[in-house]
Amino acid sequence: EAAVTQSPRNKVAVTGGKVTLSCNQTNNHNNMYWYRQDTGHGLRLIHYSYGAGSTEKGDIPDGYKASRPSQENFSLILELATPSQTSVYFCASGDAQGSAETLYFGSGTRLTVL
């Protein structure tokens, strides 16, 4: 089965600090995604990537950067973390059968910004 691994599992950061969330997939999928999950909002897309070297903005990119240095790795970077970025973050890879693409999610990173 498709495998997506996120690290760390939990993270506590201070306001104004830099945070990097990491994601690794062994599925050889081209597409990767970063979502955040908040009560009352469901899953919202932050950034996504079509392959190594590419990053695209999703629906809520402000305050976040993304990096895709290789097929397997996709990072989400918070340069200046704020309490409003406290959330659970999910990385996913997609099997990209055209638009009929199924997403495979990691187990999530719970980020708390104090």
Add this chain to the structure above:
Amino acid sequence: QQKVQQSPESLSVPEGGMASLNCTSSDRNFQYFWWYRQHSGEGPKALMSIFSDGDKKEGRFTAHLNKASLHVSLHIRDSQPSDSALYFCAARNTGYQNFYFGKGTSLTVIP
């Protein structure tokens, strides 16, 4: 505006009962629909996809799509305690990268 709306927000059914979850979209360009399930402490996992009008059955799970009314449903028969989870409906346009997720329905199956 939420493009994908789910109802009910929460649902309790007895073990062995039928659970029915609903999803309505506001965008007629949506052509592809999925149901994802998320157990507590885990990431969402794809349960079923449905792209054509009508019913699609996989084991105890049946999805129904009506594109004209922008409505998709999921029915779980013989519900088990292990079905207790958060269920998301997701929709996508042809050629557009983003998936739109509903806020989810929390299902509790009571033993």
